[in-house]
Amino acid sequence: MSDTVSRVTIHQVAAAAGVSVATASKALNERGRMTPETRQRVQEVARNLSFRPNAMARALVHQRSFTLGLLTNDTYGRFTLPVAAGLSAAMADRGVSVFLCAIEDDPQRAWLNLEAMEDKRVDGLVIAGKRVDRGLPITLPALSMPVVHVNAECPEGGVGFVPDDEGGAYLATAHLARLGCRRIAHITGPESFAAVHLRVAGWRRALEEAGLPAPGGALFGEWSERFGYETGQRLFSAGAERPDAVFCGNDQIARGLIDALTLLNLRVPEDVAVVGFDNWELFAQAARPPLTTVDMELKGLGREAGLTLLDMIDGKPVERGVRRQPCRLVTRRSCGGP
Amino acid sequence: MSDTVSRVTIHQVAAAAGVSVATASKALNERGRMTPETRQRVQEVARNLSFRPNAMARALVHQRSFTLGLLTNDTYGRFTLPVAAGLSAAMADRGVSVFLCAIEDDPQRAWLNLEAMEDKRVDGLVIAGKRVDRGLPITLPALSMPVVHVNAECPEGGVGFVPDDEGGAYLATAHLARLGCRRIAHITGPESFAAVHLRVAGWRRALEEAGLPAPGGALFGEWSERFGYETGQRLFSAGAERPDAVFCGNDQIARGLIDALTLLNLRVPEDVAVVGFDNWELFAQAARPPLTTVDMELKGLGREAGLTLLDMIDGKPVERGVRRQPCRLVTRRSCGGP
DNA sequence: CTCGATTGAGAAAAGGTTTTCCCAAATCTG
DNA sequence: CAGATTTGGGAAAACCTTTTCTCAATCGAG
Numbered sequence: 034m035s036d037t038v039s040r041v042t043i044h045q046v047a048a049a050a051g052v053s054v055a056t057a058s059k060a061l062n063e064r065g066r067m068t069p070e071t072r073q074r075v076q077e078v079a080r081n082l083s084f085r086p087n088a089m090a091r092a093l094v095h096q097r098s099f100t101l102g103l104l105t106n107d108t109y110g111r112f113t114l115p116v117a118a119g120l121s122a123a124m125a126d127r128g129v130s131v132f133l134c135a136i137e138d139d140p141q142r143a144w145l146n147l148e149a150m151e152d153k154r155v156d157g158l159v160i161a162g163k164r165v166d167r168g169l170p171i172t173l174p175a176l177s178m179p180v181v182h183v184n185a186e187c188p189e190g191g192v193g194f195v196p197d198d199e200g201g202a203y204l205a206t207a208h209l210a211r212l213g214c215r216r217i218a219h220i221t222g223p224e225s226f227a228a229v230h231l232r233v234a235g236w237r238r239a240l241e242e243a244g245l246p247a248p249g250g251a252l253f254g255e256w257s258e259r260f261g262y263e264t265g266q267r268l269f270s271a272g273a274e275r276p277d278a279v280f281c282g283n284d285q286i287a288r289g290l291i292d293a294l295t296l297l298n299l300r301v302p303e304d305v306a307v308v309g310f311d312n313w314e315l316f317a318q319a320a321r322p323p324l325t326t327v328d329m330e331l332k333g334l335g336r337e338a339g340l341t342l343l344d345m346i347d348g349k350p351v352e353r354g355v356r357r358q359p360c361r362l363v364t365r366r367s368c369g370g371p
Numbered sequence: 372m373s374d375t376v377s378r379v380t381i382h383q384v385a386a387a388a389g390v391s392v393a394t395a396s397k398a399l400n401e402r403g404r405m406t407p408e409t410r411q412r413v414q415e416v417a418r419n420l421s422f423r424p425n426a427m428a429r430a431l432v433h434q435r436s437f438t439l440g441l442l443t444n445d446t447y448g449r450f451t452l453p454v455a456a457g458l459s460a461a462m463a464d465r466g467v468s469v470f471l472c473a474i475e476d477d478p479q480r481a482w483l484n485l486e487a488m489e490d491k492r493v494d495g496l497v498i499a500g501k502r503v504d505r506g507l508p509i510t511l512p513a514l515s516m517p518v519v520h521v522n523a524e525c526p527e528g529g530v531g532f533v534p535d536d537e538g539g540a541y542l543a544t545a546h547l548a549r550l551g552c553r554r555i556a557h558i559t560g561p562e563s564f565a566a567v568h569l570r571v572a573g574w575r576r577a578l579e580e581a582g583l584p585a586p587g588g589a590l591f592g593e594w595s596e597r598f599g600y601e602t603g604q605r606l607f608s609a610g611a612e613r614p615d616a617v618f619c620g621n622d623q624i625a626r627g628l629i630d631a632l633t634l635l636n637l638r639v640p641e642d643v644a645v646v647g648f649d650n651w652e653l654f655a656q657a658a659r660p661p662l663t664t665v666d667m668e669l670k671g672l673g674r675e676a677g678l679t680l681l682d683m684i685d686g687k688p689v690e691r692g693v694r695r696q697p698c699r700l701v702t703r704r705s706c707g708g709p
Numbered sequence: 710c711t712c713g714a715t716t717g718a719g720a721a722a723a724g725g726t727t728t729t730c731c732c733a734a735a736t737c738t739g
Numbered sequence: 740c741a742g743a744t745t746t747g748g749g750a751a752a753a754c755c756t757t758t759t760c761t762c763a764a765t766c767g768a769g
Contacts, residue, residue, distance in 0.1 A: 040492075040515060085486070085489055085490050086490065087431075087490070087492060088490040088491045088492065089427040089430050089431055089436065089491070089492060090431060092427050093425075093427055093428060093431065098427065100491075103471065108452070108453070108456050113452070114446070114451070114452050115446070117471060117473065118446050118473035118475070121471050121472060121473040122473060122475070122480065125472065125480070125483055125484055125487060126483075128487065130470045130472075130487050130488075130491055131470065131471050132468045132469065132470055132471070133441065133455055133459050133469050133470070133471035134459060134463070134468075135455065135456040135459040135460060137456070137460070142460065142463070145463055145464075146463055148423070149463060149466065149468050150468075151423055152423050152424065152425070152426040153426045153427070153438075153468055154378075154425060154426065154427060177378060257657050258657055259657060259659070285657075292630070296634075315623075319595050319596055319597060319623075321597065
C-alpha cells in the first residue's frame with residue numbers, strides 16, 4: 034500500500050463495484066440516475082481504493098485544465114511572493130493550481146515559459162511585475178487565453194490590478210493630520226517611479242483637505258535607508274521650521290529617518306511622528322518604535338486577480354481597465370495616537 | 372488568427388499534410404521511418420499552422436506529466452523565492468513546469484495542496500522550508516512520487532538539499548584570518564537554530580586552523596539589526612581586548628553592528644573588519660561600507676534539487692541523505708583586502 | 710392485459726497523442 | 740525471375756474520464 038506506483042483508475046473502481054465505468058463516473062460525480070444503493074456502493078468502493086480521478090484525463094474532456102500560469106520578473110520577491118501566495122491560496126480552494134514561471138527580465142526565458150504555458154493548456158495567465166509603470170519583457174503574442182496584470186503595466190484594453198498608492202498615501206497623511214500634526218513632510222523614492230507621484234498626490238490631497246501646507250514639496254531620492262537617514266539629518270538639523278511629522282515613501286526610508294532622528298535626540302513620535310509605506314514586517318517591526326505604515330494588501334491583490342481571471346475563463350463579462358485595490362493603514366507606535 | 376479559441380490538433384496537421392496522424396506524430400517526433408520529404412512536409416505544415424502538441428494528451432500516454440510541485444511554508448519569501456526561481460528556471464529548460472503551493476503553516480491547506488498535486492499527477496515534489504531543522508506541517512502520506520526536501524528537515528531515508536552553513540562560516544572566518552585579523556568575534560542568532568550551531572562550528576574550525584582564540588565564545592541573540600547594534604555597542608565600548616573583526620550570523624546583524632561601530636568612531640574595515648551571512652542584497656549593498664558576506668547559493672540549491680528530482684523520476688539511482696551545497700564568499704569592502 | 714412512460718444502467722464516442730503492430734509495395738539476392 | 744528483405748506509411752489500441760445515446764426492464768394507467 035505504501036509504494037503504489039501505478040494509480041487506481043475508474044475502471045478498477047467500476048469492476049470492484051460491479052458496474053460499468055459510465056455508471057461509476059456518474060456515481061462519483063453525483064450525475065445521472067441510479068439507485069441510491071448503487072451510488073453509495075460505488076462511492077464506498079472508490080474511497081476504499083483511495084481512487085482519485087486523473088485531472089489530465091478530465092481536463093482533456095472538459096477542455097479546461099484548472100490550471101493557471103504566473104509569469105513574474107520579480108526575483109527579488111518583495112512584491113511577487115505575497116501576490117503569488119494570495120493567488121495560490123485562493124485558487125487552491127477552487128481546485129485550480131498555479132504554475133510559477135520565473136523569467137528574469139530575459140525575453141528568451143519569457144518566451145520559453147509562455148510556450149510551456151500554452152502547451153500545458155493553462156486556462157489563464159497572471160502577469161506580475163515589480164512596478165506598476167513597467168511591463169514585462171514580453172510582447173504578448175495573440176494568446177489563446179485570458180490574461181490579467183498585477184502590479185505591472187497593463188496594456189490598452191487589458192485587465193489590471195494595482196495597489197491604490199494615492200489612496201494609501203492619503204490614508205497615512207490624513208492619519209497624521211488627525212493626530213494633530215501640522216507640518217507633514219514627505220520623503221520618498223525616485224521621481225522616475227509612477228508610484229512616487231501617486232503617493233505624492235495622496236499626500237497633497239490629505240494636506241489640502243486638512244488645510245495644511247506642503248512644506249517645501251516632496252523630497253525625492255532613493256528607496257534606501259541611507260536616503261532616509263541623510264535626508265532626516267539635513268531636514269532636522271536645520272533649526273527653524275522643522276516638520277512635526279514625516280510620511281515616508283517606503284519603510285526603509287522611514288527606518289533610516291528614525292535612526293537620524295534618534296541621533297539628533299528627537300523623540301518618535303513625541304517630537305516627530307513617522308509613517309512608512311509597504312508594511313514590510315522586517316523593517317516595520319524592527320524599527321524602534323515599531324513603524325506605523327501602509328499595507329498594500331498584496332495577498333488580496335493576488336486573490337482578486339485570480340478570482341477575476343476565473344470569471345474571465347468562465348466567460349463572464351469583466352470590465353476592462355486597471356483596478357486600484359485599497360490599501361490598509363497599520364498603526365504601530367511611530368506616530369502616537371491610540 | 373488572433374482570437375483563436377480552439378487549438379489546432381495533430382489531426383488537422385495530418386490532414387493538411389495528406390498523411391495519417393500516426394505518420395504526422397512520427398514525423399514531428401523524429402521517430403519511425405519515412406522519406407525525408409514526407410517528414411519535412413509534415414513539419415512545415417505543422418509550423419505553418421503553429422501546431423503545438425497538447426501536453427496533457429501527451430502526459431496521458433507517457434504516464435508522465437512533466438510537472439513538479441513545490442510546497443513551501445515560507446510566505447516571507449527570503450529563502451523560497453530564490454530557490455523557486457532556480458528550480459523553475461532549470462526545469463523550464465527541460466520542459467518541466469512547476470506548480471507553486473503556498474501552504475501557510477496550515478496543515479489543512481497543506482493537505483489540500485497535496486491532494487491537488489496527486490490529482491494533477493505531478494512527477495515529483497519539492498518540499499521547501501525556511502529552516503533546515505524544521506519540517507513542514509505535513510506528515511507526508513505514502514506518496515506515489517519521489518520527493519526532495521530543500522532547506523527543511525529531511526526525514527529518515529529522504530533526499531535533502533541544504534546550504535553548507537559550516538563551510539560558509541569557515542569561508543568567512545578563514546578569509547578574515549588570512550587578512551591578518553587576530554581576534555575574530557562571532558555575533559549570531561538564537562541558539563535554537565541548527566544553522567546557528569553549524570556556523571559556530573565553522574567559525575571555530577577556521578580559528579583553530581589559524582591558531583587563533585575564540586574570544587568569549589559566540590554571542591547568541593536574535594536575527595535583527597537591533598541585536599547587532601546593541602551587541603556592537605556592548606562589545607566595543609568596553610575598552611581592553613576588543614575584537615579586530617566580527618563574523619556575523621546574518622546580514623541584518625552585520626548591518627546593525629556597522630551602525631554601532633560607526634557611532635563609536637571605529638572605522639570599518641580599518642579598525643574592525645566585518646563579514647555577514649546571507650548576501651541579502653538589500654542589506655549587503657546598502658551597508659556602508661558594502662558588506663562582505665556569505666552567499667548560500669539558494670538558486671543553485673533549487674536547481675540541484677530539481678535536477679536530482681528529475682533523476683529520481685527517471686528511475687536513476689540517487690543516493691539518500693542530505694547534501695550540503697557549498698556557499699560562496701562575496702567580497703565587498705567591509706573587510707578590506709583586495 | 711396492453712400500451713406508453715419511467716427507470717437504471719451500459720456501450721460507445723470524444724478529447725489529443727503516441728506507439729505497436731501490420732501490410733503492401735519496392736528493392737535486393739541468387 | 741522467384742523469393743526474401745527492406746521500406747514507407749497506416750489502422751488501431753492505449754492513456755483515463757465524461758457524456759450522450761440507447762436499451763431492456765419495470766411501472767402505472769386505462
